[in-house]
Amino acid sequence: MAHEIIVVHGNGKLAGDVRISGAKNSALKLMAAAILAQGEVVIRNVPRISDIDVMSEVLECLGARVVRNGSADRDEHVLTVDTAEVGSFETPYELVSKMRASISVLGPLIARFGRARVAMPGGCQIGARKIDMHLKGLEALGVTFEIDHGYLEASTENGLRGASVALDFPSVGATENMLMAAVVAEGETIIANAAREPEIVDLANMLNEMGAHVRDAGSSIIRIEGVPLSTFHPCDHTTIGDRIEAGTFLVGGALTGGPVTARGINPSYLRMAIAKFREMGCAVDEGADFVTVSRTEPLRPVEIQTLPHPGFPTDLQAQFMLLAACADGTSVITENVFENRFMFAAELARMGADIVIEDHHSLVRGGRPLQGAPVSSTDLRAGAALVLAGIVAEGETRVHKIDHIDRGYEDYVGKLQGLGADVTRELPYSGHRATVRVKADA
Ligand code: EPZ
Helix, strand or coil, X not given: CCCCEEEEECXXXXXXXXXXXXXXXXXXXXXXXXXXXXXXXXXXXXXXXXXXXXXXXXXXXXXXXXXXXXXXXXXXXXXXXXXXXXXXXXXXXXXXXXXXXXXXXXXXXXXXXXXXXXXXXXXXXXXXXXXXXXXXHHHHCCXXXXXXXXXXXXXXXXXXXXXXXXXXXXXXXXXXXXXXXXXXXXXXXXXECCCCCHHHHHXXXXXXXXXXXXXXXXXXXXXXXXXXXXXXXXXXEECCECHHHHHHHHHHHHHHCCCEEEECCCHHHXXXXXXXXXXXXXXXXXXXXXXXXECCCCCCCCEEEECCCCCXXXXXXXXXXXXXXXXXXXXXXXXXXXXXXXXXXXXXXXXXXXXXXXXXXXXXXXXXXXXXXXXXXCCHHHHHHHHHHHHHCECEEEEECCHXXXXXXXXXXXXXXXXXXXXXXXXXXXHHCCCCCCCCCC
């Protein structure tokens, strides 16, 4: 609901099992990739979050039909995407400005139509979020771009041709857009310095299930043998678990002592986070599709550098800053991926944390007990971390702007309640709602 807030009372409790949803940062791209195969593509384990709703709108705007639990088994996490009727290649500003990940349709639209008209995404709270590497990589495949009144006009005079491209930075989005165009380019494409995130591997697997020939996704050199668009066919693909959602709940287990078990996640996606949990004094147990974090001794300070995968994920930086604020000693956290991703520190400071920011380094002096306070989410990961902070803070915490959280966490409050947290969604002034006097019958 619009303008709801999350109210947390610090009971220090978070323990039990939580079912992890499908990965937001994979499912969004799998939906875009469905543009390549005419017919009904089935995507399973799709989280129920607002970003997925926006991507559904983007596809419907192009002429596709998107149905949730459209498949026989009525599972609410199954999306059926039918792009047979897709006839437009334009994505309006109104949708791109709602969700910058809409830019992920650029590659598949060029692959399908040889052209695309996509609104330029703006920046956001965490940074400029440029797309120069997307454009440079696609230009190497034979795409030409014009900027027309805030829109990217993409076209290919002589079709897409394979090329050897090196990315200046292993950009997730640029790797994905290039992948989804290169799969129909004539000849071989090599993407060097490619992003290695598990979501890239998930996308490559689905592209291959549709008929593509992608090799070595997950490594920094991806090889693609282009095949004709006409050979692409629909598939039935299950999205991988969301490693960032899992990491967020496991931070909750480290904060309170847990034990918290995240189920439906491949532990190999969380190697760096698991190493940092252990460095900070937590016990970590893992199995084929779960990770459990618990703690009996005081949290130890830590040094963290966020880096592209397999480095420490920037999307867990705020959550670990919270852990560091509760540790005995001083931690150093450096943000190397986004230029402005420390806004969370200012909100946490309102709860009593002692954090000094120096350029892209933060010094977190831990050990001061946190106090509940009214705070605001600055991005979805910071918002999720503020709710966790409220669980271990003294008193009540009211988290505002929770639409950020709803973009990337399915039923966050319900899952936390299931782990014993005293947390609810409320209308901001529900605590002070005037009592409505019902006039007795005259
Ligand atoms: C994806 O964003 C994720 N979003 C982000 O998750 C995640 O933090 C990020 O990858 C890094 O892992 C989705 O997948 C929808 P990048 P993306 O291209 O693709 C700069 C979350 O919380 N850059 O790897 O935009 C860019 O500005 C979100 O779920 C350029 O300069 O990330 C950034 O500083 C937040 N030019 C850095 O590279 C380009 O052409 C990494 O960006 C592209 C990127």
